[in-house]
Amino acid sequence: MEYNFREVEKKWQQYWREKNVYKTEIDYSKPKYYVLDMFPYPSGAGLHVGHPLGYIASDIYARYKRQKGFNVLHPMGYDAFGLPAEQYAIQTGQHPAITTSQNIERYREQMDKIGFSYDWSREFRTCDPDYYKWTQWTFIQLFNHYYCQDAQRARPISELEEVFAMEGTARIRPAATVEISFTADEWNRKTEEEKQTILLNYRLAYLADTWVNWCPKLGTVLANDEVVNGISVRGGYPVERKLMKQWILRVSAYAERLLQGLNTVDWSDSLKEIQKNWIGKSEGAFIQFALSKNNSQFSILNSQFSIDIFTTRPDTIFGATFMVLCPEHELIEKITTPEQKKEVDEYVFKAKNRTEVERAGDVKKISGVFTGAYAINPFTNTEIPVYVAEYVLAGYGTGAIMAVPAHDSRDYAFAKYFNLPVIEVIKGGDIDEEAYEVKEGICINSGFITGMEVKEGAKVVIEKVKEIGIGYGTINYRLRDAIFSRQRYWGEPFPVYFKNDIPYMLPEDELPLLLPEVDKFLPTETGEPPLARAQNWQTKEGNKLECSTMPGFAGSSGYYLRYMDPHNEKEYFSKETNQYWQNVDLYVGGTEHATGHLIYSRFWNKFLYDIGLVCKEEPFQKLINQGMIQGRSNFVYRIQGTNTFVSFGLKDNYDVSPIHVDINIVQNDILNMDAFKQWSPDFADAEFILENGKYICGWEVEKMSKSKYNVQNPDDLIEKYGADTLRMYEMFLGPIELAKPWDTNGIEGVSRFIRKFWRLFHDANNEWNICEAEPSPDEYKILHRTIQKIENDNERFSFNTAVSAFMICVNELSDNKCNKRKILEPLTILLSAYAPHICEELWYLLGNEDSVIFANYPEFNPNYLVENTFNYPVSFNGKTRFFKEFPIDKSISEMESEILQLEESKKWIEGKVVKKVIIVPKKIINVVL
């Protein structure tokens, strides 16, 4: 009988579900392996073929690892809080929880059809109170800790309070929002409120006024990685800058460790590079420039102020001929002279109110205004003018710079525009033409560093400023703190209440703080977030609760930990489960999370590491980025003004316009003309100009989208070809990490392979036909070459070449008409990671249901001898099967009786009667430690 994939796949999926074969428990007799996919946000559109690509790869690897004797944790869940469900709720009034549940149901259905080996008993959603309780709990811990820069780790805030009471800020260096100092006496005299306000300056989760990306259309703030070119990633609305009181995570405190940690993980270089750039470490100096006392009536006042700058080029300080402040700089109003005030105020007002889009729009346009004030270059002792300009950013360094026009192109352009002096301080350039921006060379016109190499000069200048007491060498990071408040409904409520406007944490035993019901999912009339609409949104004592909710990345930052112990009601996860599962060994997902989720998660994990909750500092040991699957659109060509369509090869002879056509009515670029006529009433009476009797469509690679009619739904492909074929074809498309267009054309090849594999076990009349004879050396050779190749490919995640190897193997066996059990049986195990359904069925037909697998040494090839062997139970298609090494000098019956006497074998086989013993090459299931 021909292979009936519909029946077989349904049968085994049901079997796996009913018998819970993929349920995973801690098992100290086996080494652990944790394979994780980036869990999906369940959108209304369901899965398209791009989504499962990574899931299939990780599933293959998980199954492969199980065969190798590892205890594999392979869970799945949903990132369920988020904007789309809320936007939908605003439009329709339907509660986001309902939309989310429906979408999840659809996702689950689609995933089940692909035959994944997830342990679904561990599933949870980030919107489950049982889960977000621990998101809230972690937030409280962040609030209760500060970052000690000397110890390079988080410490309890209570320790800081003790130090403050004993010796003030004199000797301690906590990471802070603003540098402040006070003595123990001053601290002890402060009121409780004042103390709490000061502590916010140090907490890892703190509340502060900050410039945020405000999206008026969405009515919420967004994190930097949620904004691209001044446009919101979700929805594509303009984003502006606004000063607001927000919860913020002090991610920047971990900048150095986030950077160093990259050296210890196995990620692609490009991904590490992205994170490195995002963290943006630069070494330089912090230097104070005193303001000149000579200018105007502010002279007395000015002597109190200095302009603090950060520079990576202290060696060029002799060329600093002016200074620039960002428009947000607090010094501006204090130093601007009356004559300049009007102009400055206007400039600052305009700059502050410009949206990010507008600002980004004219990066090249030079603008700025003189404040009337002068600073003093501490080394040349000359007065240099102070400007305000947009090209200096508030969020980086100190928001002020010393401008060295000779060696910085932006300063150069600014100096030329305002006619400011340009002093060359590094030899080699032509500063009449352009700025000479090199990082090496000889210093000139530079007082005591003249003649030195640039690097040496920088060192000497740093020593000198330190000596005078106006600065020091320092390291600056571009990584900014993460704004953690969202003015939305569908997110985790903060476990925070306010007393006299000071925030306090709820007691841990009152968690979870449940998301309240509201009448509408919109902000209130007074502009407060939706939670302000909730009845009695206050504590038992009547204190006001926080109305913002947490952002999408809150729930996804620590979800991988919860899978270890998902039903624990007392803890996030138990120490024991964390000790066993440690961290994620293999994480599979898209690069788009490089500067978002993957930074936040690492931060989250490092914090939990500091407080002793997790045993590994890095959460994801190896990471694979599956490439995006692009769409492959098909086109028909209509002759202008007619309803006649020209085939691709002839279109150049006519004046045609291309029209997207649904890829579901095109096969191998050949249009199904009848289906086309039915596709849209517009085309009902279409006529065609054909080539060789066929209508050939054109094609192009584009983003997969509904409007381009190029979305390929996995369900349709499974219906037509089966899950095993889909799984193998997605792998066959190309290297997992490469972006590639989806092209259904090749799927026939894999489908053919599956049928061919099936036919190996059957005769010409499709009757079961397996031969028990001893295989020939040539046949063994085919098998063992394949085992070797697949093992190799699996280990280096080269799934596309592995599929090729299977095809070659089956072609060769089929050429030799080889239907020998001893060849096909091991192949079935080998292929089961890729095509689990057909292999499970064949295994069953082979009569191997309750079987013991023996591994032997193939006699003909000593290369397959492996020195260290272990007797492990192996898991194959979810069922644990006993694996025992088979010495060459014993007969099968001898081994059979030996194994049946073993206590362990009875345990492993769970009381089942062992019917038979199967011999396979040991390499397939050997554990290599």
Place this chain on the structure above:
RNA sequence: GCCCGAAUGGCGGAAUUGGUAGACGCGCUACAUUCAGGGUGUAGUAACCGCACGGUUGUGCAAGUUCGAGUCUUGUUUCGGGCACCA
């Protein structure tokens, strides 16, 4: 502008350590089975010259190292990705 990565037939892509380039699949061509279609099987398929034996060229482009380069070095072009007034 800066930082990564890639470039191989009509197409997707192989080539694991510098050692027969083009595996495997799609598509295409021919033949067999068949009323036909589908399916299956067999043979061919980088380009050029040649009936054929065979020969020449060939991994974006230009040089170099080497007995030998798709692979290493330098320069260059194009495409993709990241960052983007980051001082």
